[in-house]
Amino acid sequence: MVEAPVEDKRITLKEAVKLVPDGSHLFWGGFGFQRPPMAFAHELVRQNKRNLTIYTCGSEMDIDILSGAKVVSRFELAFYAIEGIGLVPNIQRRIREGVIEIEDYSNLAMALRFLGGALGVPFMPLKSMLGTDLLAKKRFRSKKAEVIECPFTGEKVVLVPSVRPDFSIVHAPRVDREGNVQIDGIKGEDVEGARAGKKVIVLAEEIVDSEFIRSQPDQTVIPNIYVTHVVECPWGSYPMMVYNYYDYDMEHVRMYYDQCKTEEGWQKYCEEYITGVNDCVEFLQKIGIDRLMKLRAKKPFPY
Amino acid sequence: MTKKYAEPEEFTTLELMAVCGSRQIKNGEVVFIGTGLPLIAAMLAKKTHAPRAKIVYEAGFIDSNAKDIALSIADSRLGYRASAAIGLIETLGLMLQGGHVDVGFVGAAQIDEYGNINTTYIGSFENPTVRLPGSGGGNDIVSSAKRFVVIMMHEKRKMVKKLDYLTSPGFLDGPGAREKAGLMGDGPSLVVTNLCQMDFDPDTKRIRLATAHPGVSVQQVLENSGFDLIVPKNVQTTELPTPEELTLLRAIDPSGIYIPRAK
Numbered sequence: 377m378v379e380a381p382v383e384d385k386r387i388t389l390k391e392a393v394k395l396v397p398d399g400s401h402l403f404w405g406g407f408g409f410q411r412p413p414m415a416f417a418h419e420l421v422r423q424n425k426r427n428l429t430i431y432t433c434g435s436e437m438d439i440d441i442l443s444g445a446k447v448v449s450r451f452e453l454a455f456y457a458i459e460g461i462g463l464v465p466n467i468q469r470r471i472r473e474g475v476i477e478i479e480d481y482s483n484l485a486m487a488l489r490f491l492g493g494a495l496g497v498p499f500m501p502l503k504s505m506l507g508t509d510l511l512a513k514k515r516f517r518s519k520k521a522e523v524i525e526c527p528f529t530g531e532k533v534v535l536v537p538s539v540r541p542d543f544s545i546v547h548a549p550r551v552d553r554e555g556n557v558q559i560d561g562i563k564g565e566d567v568e569g570a571r572a573g574k575k576v577i578v579l580a581e582e583i584v585d586s587e588f589i590r591s592q593p594d595q596t597v598i599p600n601i602y603v604t605h606v607v608e609c610p611w612g613s614y615p616m617m618v619y620n621y622y623d624y625d626m627e628h629v630r631m632y633y634d635q636c637k638t639e640e641g642w643q644k645y646c647e648e649y650i651t652g653v654n655d656c657v658e659f660l661q662k663i664g665i666d667r668l669m670k671l672r673a674k675k676p677f678p679y
Numbered sequence: 680m681t682k683k684y685a686e687p688e689e690f691t692t693l694e695l696m697a698v699c700g701s702r703q704i705k706n707g708e709v710v711f712i713g714t715g716l717p718l719i720a721a722m723l724a725k726k727t728h729a730p731r732a733k734i735v736y737e738a739g740f741i742d743s744n745a746k747d748i749a750l751s752i753a754d755s756r757l758g759y760r761a762s763a764a765i766g767l768i769e770t771l772g773l774m775l776q777g778g779h780v781d782v783g784f785v786g787a788a789q790i791d792e793y794g795n796i797n798t799t800y801i802g803s804f805e806n807p808t809v810r811l812p813g814s815g816g817g818n819d820i821v822s823s824a825k826r827f828v829v830i831m832m833h834e835k836r837k838m839v840k841k842l843d844y845l846t847s848p849g850f851l852d853g854p855g856a857r858e859k860a861g862l863m864g865d866g867p868s869l870v871v872t873n874l875c876q877m878d879f880d881p882d883t884k885r886i887r888l889a890t891a892h893p894g895v896s897v898q899q900v901l902e903n904s905g906f907d908l909i910v911p912k913n914v915q916t917t918e919l920p921t922p923e924e925l926t927l928l929r930a931i932d933p934s935g936i937y938i939p940r941a942k
Contacts, residue, residue, distance in 0.1 A: 407738045407739075407753045407767070408738055408751040408752055408753030408754070409750065409751035409753050409754055410738065410751070410753035410754070410755070433767060433815075434815050436751075453813065454813055454814050454815050454816070455812050455813045455814065455815035455816075456810070456812055456813055457811075457812035457813075459714055459750055459751040459752070460714065460750035460751065460936075463809065463810070463811065463812070467810055468809065468810055471807070471810050478810070478813075480799060480813050480814065480846075481814070482814045482815075482816065482817075482818040482819045482822075483737060483767055483771055483814065483815050483816040483819055484767065484771040484772055484775075484776065484816065484819040485819075487766075487767040487768050487771065487772065488768070488772065491768060502776065503776050503822060503823055503861065503862070503863055504776070504818050504819040504822045504823065505818060505822070506822065506848065506860040506861050506862050507845075507848045507851045507856065507857070507860035507861075507862060508795075508818060508845045508846060508847065508848050509799070509804070509844045509845045509846065510814060510818055510846065512845075513804050513844070523861070531861060532860065532861025533861065560764075561739075561740075561755060561758050561764045562738045562739030562740055562753055562758070562764045562765065562766060563739055563764075563765060563766035564738055564739060564753065564766050564767060565766060565767045565768070566766070567766055567768075568766075568768060617754070617755055619755045619758060619764075620755075623755070624750075626750070673755075676759075677755075677759060678755040678758045678759065679747075679754075679755035679756055679758075
């Protein structure tokens with residue numbers, strides 16, 4: 377009997393980001409404060425990437441950093457703010473400067489666009505956006521959405537184009553080196569978004585043994601068949617949260633928000649926490665172990 | 680038995696707004712909400728008249744029984760004693776668009792006299808002065824929930840004749856417009872502000888003053904509205920919170936994250 381060799385998809389964060397050429401289209405995982413690929417965002421800034429297009433439902437401080445650093449030129453999304461605090465400052469400036477454009481959809485529309493891409497069909501129907509400017513106004517797409525009458529019932533539905541981005545970027549709690557992904561708590565649109573990407577990079581809090589994954593296969597939400605690369609990235613969503621792992625650091629988020637009200641403040645933040653450090657480990661050292669340990673989830677609470 | 684109410688000086692306007700929102704939730708209903716005041720309102724409803732209400736958050740938390748106040752709709756706090764944690768296709772697609780949601784709660788930066796909502800841009804689409812958060816799940820919620828409630832602050836620049844951008848549909852341009860557009864839900868049922876509660880005239884679908892909060896005059900509501908508001912002959916005062924509701928409310932948000940304590 378031949379023992380199948382365990383495939384090893386592990387690479388470093390720096391290597392993973394190097395794979396993303398300027399001008400790439402990315403599915404951006406996480407939802408709101410939950411599991412944003414923050415470490416990946418920092419490394420995109422450090423490697424000075426340009427002209428990316430990002431597809432996501434709702435993202436916050438992570439994509440504001442990408443906007444501030446002018447890594448992204450276009451977004452197709454449904455929501456962009458820092459909940460509980462307010463409108464995100466960098467995006468306001470970049471829109472005024474004309475360096476960033478947003479094509480607006482609803483959350484369901486975006487989630488279905490990822491599902492459509494994952495299913496290999498060119499569009500998806502939905503019952504949102506009808507009668508509104510989400511349908512009537514478009515920014516840069518030649519076609520954004522279209523209303524048709526259902527050929528079977530005559531009912532009005534909106535069609536939205538499926539998305540097949542070059543890369544899907546997802547931050548997960550656990551993955552094995554073969555790329556089997558387990559996500560605790562809400563999945564947002566990551567289950568569909570991961571499957572939509574031509575290449576899929578999974579960052580994870582822990583790389584666990586395949587035997588652990590295989591002892592609870594019902595917890596696997598993205599099987600390894602979809603996954604191209606795996607990156608070990610503890611605290612990779614800090615200062616946001618990962619369910620069952622750690623809480624958000626609102627003090628840091630508020631400091632970011634206050635500082636980014638001015639361009640100089642943003643530049644200072646970027647230099648201090650992103651470009652001024654070598655990698656994600658140095659960033660975490662700067663935050664400090666005491667501060668991180670206070671944020672660890674306290675069971676039975678997932679935060 | 681007559682209901683005992685608190686005196687107007689015993690509560691703040693935000694507390695009254697949360698209680699108004701809470702009373703829109705019926706026992707056993709499936710409720711779709713975001714963070715902020717609607718979150719507090721739904722938590723209060725579950726502790727008072729609607730213990731069997733099921734609260735759904737679009738990020739994927741279902742039938743949440745959170746103990747602590749969440750800042751984000753994806754906040755892990757909402758996962759505590761929830762019945763399920765899934766994702767957007769589940770909540771916004773299968774549950775909401777599938778027709779299982781009774782009432783949705785949304786906020787608004789601007790609202791017009793047909794209950795249409797803007798949460799995307801202030802200024803022109805070509806040259807906006809402010810980029811607001813966008814639809815998020817707001818458009819989906821008001822499109823497909825059986826009815827929806829808006830909670831917002833009452834200011835002239837927010838209650839407008841014409842929206843800068845129509846993100847989420849109320850009654851669009853009047854009677855029959857939602858049906859013609861192909862929308863599933865019945866549209867807005869109530870707008871709760873810091874001055875009053877407004878509903879919609881069943882024939883014209885235009886916004887109408889329902890109740891004024893204690894100490895607020897009809898004139899004050901009109902002066903703070905940029906649209907034409909239907910004013911009935913007799914405007915009642917908003918039903919006040921009970922002492923029990925206020926006690927529970929303060930226990931739900933003890934550190935005043937969404938409802939700061941009165942000084």
